[in-house]
Amino acid sequence: MDFNFTPEDEKFRAEFRAWLDQNRPEREDDDLDFFAEDEGEWNRRVKWFKKLASGGWTCVDWPKEYGGRGFGILRTIVYHQELARVRAPLPFIGSGVSLIGPTLMHWGTEEQKKRYIPKVLTGEEIWCQGYSEPGSGSDLASLQTRAVEDGDDFVVNGQKVWTSNAQFSDWIFLLVRTDPAAPKHKGISYLLVDMRSPGITVRPLVQMTGARGFNEVFFEDVRVPKKNIVGNLNQGWQVALTTLMFERNGAGGGTGGQVHELVKLAQKVERNGRKAWDDAGVRQRVAEFYCEQQALKYTGFRQLTRRLKGLPPGPEGSIMKLCGTELNLRIQMFAMELLGAYSQVEHHAPYAIDKGNWLFKMLAARGGTIAAGTNQIQHNIIGERVLGLPKG
Numbered sequence: 001m002d003f004n005f006t007p008e009d010e011k012f013r014a015e016f017r018a019w020l021d022q023n024r025p026e027r028e029d030d031d032l033d034f035f036a037e038d039e040g041e042w043n044r045r046v047k048w049f050k051k052l053a054s055g056g057w058t059c060v061d062w063p064k065e066y067g068g069r070g071f072g073i074l075r076t077i078v079y080h081q082e083l084a085r086v087r088a089p090l091p092f093i094g095s096g097v098s099l100i101g102p103t104l105m106h107w108g109t110e111e112q113k114k115r116y117i118p119k120v121l122t123g124e125e126i127w128c129q130g131y132s133e134p135g136s137g138s139d140l141a142s143l144q145t146r147a148v149e150d151g152d153d154f155v156v157n158g159q160k161v162w163t164s165n166a167q168f169s170d171w172i173f174l175l176v177r178t179d180p181a182a183p184k185h186k187g188i189s190y191l192l193v194d195m196r197s198p199g200i201t202v203r204p205l206v207q208m209t210g211a212r213g214f215n216e217v218f219f220e221d222v223r224v225p226k227k228n229i230v231g232n233l234n235q236g237w238q239v240a241l242t243t244l245m246f247e248r249n250g251a252g253g254g255t256g257g258q259v260h261e262l263v264k265l266a267q268k269v270e271r272n273g274r275k276a277w278d279d280a281g282v283r284q285r286v287a288e289f290y291c292e293q294q295a296l297k298y299t300g301f302r303q304l305t306r307r308l309k310g311l312p313p314g315p316e317g318s319i320m321k322l323c324g325t326e327l328n329l330r331i332q333m334f335a336m337e338l339l340g341a342y343s344q345v346e347h348h349a350p351y352a353i354d355k356g357n358w359l360f361k362m363l364a365a366r367g368g369t370i371a372a373g374t375n376q377i378q379h380n381i382i383g384e385r386v387l388g389l390p391k392g
């Protein structure tokens with residue numbers, strides 16, 4: 001394994017760093033959650049995305065024919081490292097860049113590619129993902145939202161839930177049942193739906209953190225032109241799996257920064273009349289987190305090596321999703337122990353240590369263990385498909 005970047009990648013780093021020095025984000029990102037805390041924070045992320053777009057710095061790993069820069073994996077890593085260095089917000093908003101853009105590249109008609117992809121790149125149109133329903137999450141193929149053909153349109157009735165950022169979205173990619181008589185995976189279609197269509201109601205859900213990132217989305221006789229189907233009628237499950245593959249590849253993000261923040265916290269707060277950091281038990285716990293985080297980092301490198309060799313993705317994706325999100329949760333819980341009574345002081349409240357960010361992150365951390373396939377499902381995948389254990 002070679003840990004160094006090539007001279008060309010380092011040259012690119014200098015070029016992008018120079019652009020970032022001229023175009024810094026409005027303020028450093030607190031890296032609190034995948035959801036924006038409020039509308040102001042959402043608008044700040046959109047503004048940053050559009051600034052990146054103005055320099056051609058969005059979707060850098062997309063092929064050039066779709067407006068990207070055609071970057072390989074290593075150069076994309078350098079790009080993310082440089083964004084992290086200036087603590088910029090993540091370079092995507094909604095589900096356009098990471099999910100619908102790449103899905104349309106695989107499955108879209110030429111007309112769909114031309115119509116939708118350029119506006120994802122510039123941030124002009126924001127997308128959300130309409131998969132989960134009140135009775136269908138892990139068992140997604142049991143979904144019940146119905147679409148019935150009527151002339152040149154489908155007519156959609158039903159409900160989606162946990163739809164991230166639907167209240168800010170212009171479009172939704174939607175899984176609907178088009179053949180209720182077929183086996184469940186074979187009666188689903190994949191539609192692109194304008195969120196301004198008559199008959200759509202979006203109702204935000206308030207999370208434990210106080211943020212409103214999720215929504216319920218109701219569809220009542222919503223007319224969707226037939227040309228908005230992706231793939232063939234009743235072929236939606238295959239299209240949906242392509243989107244899920246992109247989603248799971250990106251799940252289970254880094255916890256490296258969190259361990260360093262934890263060290264700073266332990267050096268700041270007191271325990272039994274001394275700095276918490278002076279307590280060998282505290283240092284021991286932080287060291288354990290650090291070791292786990294390093295193990296994850298090298299697991300990520302192993303995955304990277306596979307991809308650079310052109311091999312198909314290995315089990316590392318599921319392992320990183322499972323271990324990364326659980327490590328994050330344990331780190332946040334330990335921060336609560338260190339903060340003691342201060343852990344109860346609300347986000348942004350006077351006297352809150354570190355602006356109360358730790359409490360917010362602890363409350364948000366559980367979501368990571370559920371999103372993009374719950375951790376119990378990841379256990380099943382690792383047990384059955386990686387370790388070859390019998391089905392339970």
Ligand SMILES: Cc1cc2nc3c(=O)[nH]c(=O)nc-3n(C[C@H](O)[C@H](O)[C@H](O)COP(=O)(O)OP(=O)(O)OC[C@H]3O[C@@H](n4cnc5c(N)ncnc54)[C@H](O)[C@@H]3O)c2cc1C
Nearest residue numbers: 129130131132136137138162163164367370371372374376
């Ligand atoms: C942060 C976040 C963002 C999300 N964004 C979106 C979005 O934008 N669009 C969207 O469509 N959805 C979104 N979701 C929803 C997400 O996909 C579902 O919550 C997830 O798939 C689980 O489904 P469920 O909530 O219905 O739980 P269920 O599937 O009902 O599961 C309930 C519990 O049972 C367990 N369980 C279920 N089946 C099994 C099994 N076979 N073996 C073992 N245990 C099992 C689960 O692990 C879980 O603990 C989001 C969720 C989160 C947390």
